[in-house]
Amino acid sequence: MVPNSLKINFVHRQSAHCESGVAANLLSHHGINISESLAFGIGAALFFGYFPFIKINGLPLTTFRGATGQILKRATKGLGVQAKRHRFRDPEKAMNALDRIIGQGIPVGMQTGVYWLPYFPPALRFHFNAHNIVVYGKEGTEYLVSDPVFDEPVVCSRTDLIKARFAQGALAPKGKMYYLTRVPDHVDIAMAIVRGIRDVCKTMLKIPFPLIGVRGIRFLARQIANWPEKLGESRASLNIGHVIRMQEEIGTGGAGFRFIYAAFLQEAAEILGEKRLLNISKRMTEIGDRWREFALFGVRNCKGRALEGNTYPAMADILLDCANQEDKLFRDLADLIS
Amino acid sequence: MRKKNVPQDSGILDRWHEIKYAIDDDGCYVLAPSVGWEPANIANKQAWELISKQLDDVIKRIQAQDLSPLAYYMVKNQMDIRLLAKYVRLSRWRVRRHLNPAAFRRLKTSILERYAKTFNVSTEQLFDVPESSIFDNGPK
Incomplete structure (x- = not known):
C-alpha cells in the first residue's frame, strides 16, 4: 500500500512545451541532465501537420507537434534509456498503478486532457487531450503535479486526475502513463x-x-x-x-x-x-x-x-x-x- | 525573437507565465518568462465568444421547449453529441433523445447521475438553466 503522504524529490523546471519539458525533467531526475531544448531536438519534436478531417471544437486540427509520446520515445531510444508505458481501460486500475509506481519513488509522466485539470487558467480550458504532466507524489487525495508549462508545481485531486487521464474525444489519452526504468551509466x-x-x-x-x-x-x-x-x-x-x-x-x-x-x-x-x-x-x-x-x-x-x-x-x-x-x-x- | 521583444501582454494566463525562447544581445538563446501575447489573447477571446454565442442560442431553444436543459450543459462543456456520448457511455442516439425535453424529464436517476457526474454538477442542477450566458468559464 502507498502511504497517504508521499513526495518524491523531483525538480520542477518550467519549460515552453509540455512534452519536451516532461522528457527533460524525467531524464534529469534519473541523472541525465539535459535542457528542454536538447530533449526537444533529440526527441525530433519539430513537426507540422494539417488534418482537416480531425476536428477540435468543430474546427480543423493544425498541429505543430508529432504523435504524443514521440518526443520521449525518440529521446529515450536515442540515449539508450529504457522506459515503460501503460494504457488502461479501468480508471481504478490506472490510479492504482500510478500509486504503486510513485510508491517506489519513481516520478510518472502521463497524458491528460487539459479541460479537466483544475489548476489551468479558465481561458485555456478546451478539450485538448495531449497535455503531458508528471506526478511526483500525493497528499491524501491530492496528487502533486509538476506541469512543466507552469511556473511552479501544482496539485490535482484524484477525481480530477481520473477525469483528465480518461478524457474522451480526439487524441484520448486512455490513462496513458510512462516512467523510466533503466538508465545507462554513460550516454552518447x-x-x-x-x-x-x-x-x-x-x-x-x-x-x-x-x-x-x-x-x-x-x-x-x-x-x-x-x-x-x-x-x-x-x-x-x-x-x-x-x-x-x-x-x-x-x-x-x-x-x-x-x-x-x-x-x-x-x-x-x-x-x-x-x-x-x-x-x-x-x-x-x-x-x-x-x-x-x-x-x-x-x-x-x-x-x-x-x-x-x-x-x-x-x-x-x-x-x-x-x-x-x-x-x-x-x-x-x-x-x-x- | 530578441529577449527585449518578448511580449508581455497579459490576458489569459491568470497569475502564470509562459516560457519563451529568445536571443540575448550576443545572439545566444535564453529562457524568458512572458505574461502573454496580444495575438494569442485575441484568438483565445474569439474562441470564447463563439462558445458564448452557441450558449445563448441553446438557452433560447430550451426556453422555447425545443431542447432539454441537457443541451445547455453539453454546450457549456464544449461538447457535441458524439463527445458527450463517450463520456456518459451511452449510444449517440440515446443522448440525442435526451436532448428532447419530454424524454429528458422522464429519465431515471441512474442516467441523470451519469450526466451530472460528467458535468460536475448535482442531478437537481441539471434541470436549472440560467436566463442568459453569463459565461463563468471564459476569460476575465
Missing part, C-alpha cells in the same frame, strides 16, 4: 543529437503524405488563400483564429517551436563542435519570426476588421515563405549531418 549525447536531427529532416521533408511537414505547410497556405471564398468571412476568421491558437497558445506553438529548435541547434553546435549549425540556428530564428508575423496578420481577421481588404492571400504568402525557407533549411541540415 552527440550520437542522439545526430539521430534527432536526421529524424526531423525526414518528417519535415520526406513523408509521402501531402498534409505533413513542409508540404503540409504549403497545403495549409493554399487552403487559407481560399478560405474567405469557400467558407465565408466569419467561418474563415474562426478557422484562422484556430490555427493561431494552435500555433501560439501555451505549450503548442509554431513560432515558439522554431525558437526552441534554434536553441537546440546552438547547443548541438557546441556539443558536436560544428560551427555551421550556428548559422542554421540563426536562419531558424528568422523563420520563427516569420511565423509570428503570420499570427499578427491573422488576428486582424479575428477582430473582424481586416485593415487593407482581404489579408488572406498575404497570410498565405507568409506561410509559403516559411515553407520554402524551412524546405531549404532542412535540406542543408540533412546535408550537414550526413
Whole structure:
C-alpha cells in the first residue's frame, strides 16, 4: 500500500512545451541532465501537420507537434534509456498503478486532457487531450503535479486526475502513463543529437503524405488563400483564429517551436563542435519570426476588421515563405549531418 | 525573437507565465518568462465568444421547449453529441433523445447521475438553466 503522504524529490523546471519539458525533467531526475531544448531536438519534436478531417471544437486540427509520446520515445531510444508505458481501460486500475509506481519513488509522466485539470487558467480550458504532466507524489487525495508549462508545481485531486487521464474525444489519452526504468551509466549525447536531427529532416521533408511537414505547410497556405471564398468571412476568421491558437497558445506553438529548435541547434553546435549549425540556428530564428508575423496578420481577421481588404492571400504568402525557407533549411541540415 | 521583444501582454494566463525562447544581445538563446501575447489573447477571446454565442442560442431553444436543459450543459462543456456520448457511455442516439425535453424529464436517476457526474454538477442542477450566458468559464 502507498502511504497517504508521499513526495518524491523531483525538480520542477518550467519549460515552453509540455512534452519536451516532461522528457527533460524525467531524464534529469534519473541523472541525465539535459535542457528542454536538447530533449526537444533529440526527441525530433519539430513537426507540422494539417488534418482537416480531425476536428477540435468543430474546427480543423493544425498541429505543430508529432504523435504524443514521440518526443520521449525518440529521446529515450536515442540515449539508450529504457522506459515503460501503460494504457488502461479501468480508471481504478490506472490510479492504482500510478500509486504503486510513485510508491517506489519513481516520478510518472502521463497524458491528460487539459479541460479537466483544475489548476489551468479558465481561458485555456478546451478539450485538448495531449497535455503531458508528471506526478511526483500525493497528499491524501491530492496528487502533486509538476506541469512543466507552469511556473511552479501544482496539485490535482484524484477525481480530477481520473477525469483528465480518461478524457474522451480526439487524441484520448486512455490513462496513458510512462516512467523510466533503466538508465545507462554513460550516454552518447552527440550520437542522439545526430539521430534527432536526421529524424526531423525526414518528417519535415520526406513523408509521402501531402498534409505533413513542409508540404503540409504549403497545403495549409493554399487552403487559407481560399478560405474567405469557400467558407465565408466569419467561418474563415474562426478557422484562422484556430490555427493561431494552435500555433501560439501555451505549450503548442509554431513560432515558439522554431525558437526552441534554434536553441537546440546552438547547443548541438557546441556539443558536436560544428560551427555551421550556428548559422542554421540563426536562419531558424528568422523563420520563427516569420511565423509570428503570420499570427499578427491573422488576428486582424479575428477582430473582424481586416485593415487593407482581404489579408488572406498575404497570410498565405507568409506561410509559403516559411515553407520554402524551412524546405531549404532542412535540406542543408540533412546535408550537414550526413 | 530578441529577449527585449518578448511580449508581455497579459490576458489569459491568470497569475502564470509562459516560457519563451529568445536571443540575448550576443545572439545566444535564453529562457524568458512572458505574461502573454496580444495575438494569442485575441484568438483565445474569439474562441470564447463563439462558445458564448452557441450558449445563448441553446438557452433560447430550451426556453422555447425545443431542447432539454441537457443541451445547455453539453454546450457549456464544449461538447457535441458524439463527445458527450463517450463520456456518459451511452449510444449517440440515446443522448440525442435526451436532448428532447419530454424524454429528458422522464429519465431515471441512474442516467441523470451519469450526466451530472460528467458535468460536475448535482442531478437537481441539471434541470436549472440560467436566463442568459453569463459565461463563468471564459476569460476575465
